[in-house]
Amino acid sequence: MSDILVEDKTPTPAPVPRTPRLASRQLPKWAPLAIAAGAIAIAAAIGAGFGLDSKIQWGLIALVLFVLGSYVITARVEGRRQAKDRVATSLVWSSFILAVIPLYSLVQTTISNGSKVLDGTFLTHSMNNVLTIQPGGGIYHAIIGTVEQVAIATAIAAPLGILTAIYLVEYGKGALAKWVTFFVDVMTGIPSIVAGLFILSMWFVLLDKAPATGFAGSLALAILMMPIVVRSTEEMLKLVPNELREASLALGVPKWRTITKVVIPTALGGITTGVMLSIARIAGETAPIALLVFGSNVINNDPFKDPQASLPLYIYQQYGNGNEPSYDRAWAAALVLIAFVMILNLVARGIARWKAPKTGR
Amino acid sequence: MTTTAPPSAAPPRAAKTVTRPGDRIFAGMSRGSGIFLLVVMAAIAVFLTVRAVSAISKDHGNFLTTFEWNAGLNPPVFGIAVLAYGTIVSSVIAMLIAVPIAVGIALFITHYAPRRVGGVLAYVIDLLAAVPSIIYGLWGAIFLVPHMKGLNLWLDTYFGWTVIFDKQDPNSAARSLFTVGILLAIMILPIITNVSREVIRQMPKMHEEAALALGATRWEVIRLSVLPFARSGIISASMLGLGRALGETMAVATVLSASPQLSAHLLDPLGGTFSQNIVAKFGEADQFGRDALIASGLVLFFITLLVNGAARLIIARRKEYSGANA
Incomplete structure (x- = not known):
């Protein structure tokens, strides 16, 4: 829109003659995936290069790179407003992922540790005469x-x-x-x-x-x-x-x-x-x-x-x-x-x- | 929950109807149980106060400023300074972490996720709100504490200069107020998410569509129309979460290694909270010691009463949803 107006009114300062466009430029659909892949790759390189052994750190570096990368790229191609929108989207998604990790871990730990001694005996016996340091007993x-x-x-x-x-x-x-x-x-x-x-x-x-x-x-x-x-x-x-x-x-x-x-x-x-x-x-x-x-x-x-x-x-x-x-x-x-x-x-x-x-x- | 008009229960003119004995009994019973509920609330305050006053009057320390909790000594010396500090600090950490993430999840469910996924996710969050706190505590103590070690070292190395993240003994276990705060954040996520989500969902679709029609991006729609509309709801959701965090017992009792020290070093295994102190000291306490613990419980009761009351007053403007089932 603004492009059209500019061309109509001002004959002089346009340095590069541009063809009028109705739609603003957009990143292709696969762009977020590509940025994510790039961010993960760079994060893995940094992680391996500096010898960080915690995978959580790798993930965090990748996340920061992804947010920054998508902001910069979108800002250059689509404009700052779209870039902010992208950042908000990735923050919302990451808050969701951040919340799921501990909750998944909670359920997973409980199931894997809990199934160790859980059996019929455990369900049908009390702790009577069971020393606490012994295995056995029940609930x-x-x-x-x-x-x-x-x-x-x-x-x-x-x-x-x-x-x-x-x-x-x-x-x-x-x-x-x-x-x-x-x-x-x-x-x-x-x-x-x-x-x-x-x-x-x-x-x-x-x-x-x-x-x-x-x-x-x-x-x-x-x-x-x-x-x-x-x-x-x-x-x-x-x-x-x-x-x-x-x-x-x-x-x-x-x-x-x-x-x-x-x-x-x-x-x-x-x-x-x-x-x-x-x-x-x-x-x-x-x-x-x-x-x-x-x-x-x-x-x-x-x-x-x-x-x-x-x-x-x-x-x-x-x-x-x-x-x-x-x-x-x-x-x-x-x-x-x-x-x-x-x-x-x-x-x-x-x-x-x-x-x-x-x-x- | 989401239907149209609230029914005005009684018929418009009940004045001339004959009141039958059955009616009177039933109305009396239901009114009576409503009154009973108020009586219980009053009784909680009264009974706790009676025992608390008798304990505090024999306290040889200052109940508000003494650090240690030695109700078993002769003369007894106990105070709530450390407990109040620990309770507030751990809850504040929990809020700082949980509120942004919870609002993010609420927005994710309402505005970002595909409709189907959002529905399933809302359901899962509902289920997670039902996980008993003792299980969070067990998980926190056995799983989270060892896994916090890396983060603690990192914070200590790079942010040690802030004093807050200065860990005095790098080898001590992460049974600190900071870990407690993170665990509490995980525990109160579901309630804050649920209440914020319900408030956001009540927003008139027209506002959003108007913003979109003006060419706003999705983030601008959220910032300009959703968040202003939902602000009071999100605040009261956060306060409900704060109420939970303040009173949480088992998760703190299993994770924190308590000591009567008031310290700004959040990563050190120090401090305590009201409810953790009650559970930890209860077993070895005699009659007087229990009265002293009741006194600290009374303080906790009033703090949560204030926080919850304020949250309810804010949310009362949006009658539709109370968050009681969240």
């Missing part, structure tokens, strides 16, 4: 502890959370609802260790002794779980079309029956998903369990009496033992925990997709 007691504690926490938090969400969506107006909404949001951010300390101090104040039962742990987990359930249920209830409520109320159905028979069944899939996701969240909590349940090496089926074990706490304790067999057990337990959490997540999201509330029209 049966920890699985029982986690399942019981999480089950109790869910039994407490899910109904309270769902009812609170019903209050916020169906009844809530005015100051109280605003305060509840705000504090639900704030509550999602409470550090798990603070929830643990709260239950601990409650035990001290009310019962004048230290807790050390699975039940105390599940109370702390319930505190962490409740706001998550409230938020997800709230969002699901909001998706239920208002016409359904109006139709039911117009037929003379009492409000509470409208809620229990029309609104909740419509949103049930989403509510289930929310509860399962929150279970996945609290199943991995370690800090409150460490303060309240203490952990144990033997099977204890009673969450109301004596210390229990728990999967995340087991990982922490095995890590704390600081020897190879314990590390192996910790990784194997980590693999079981991660598998449990991931399966719960996938199933929950599957239910969400399958039972998504029909949003009408």
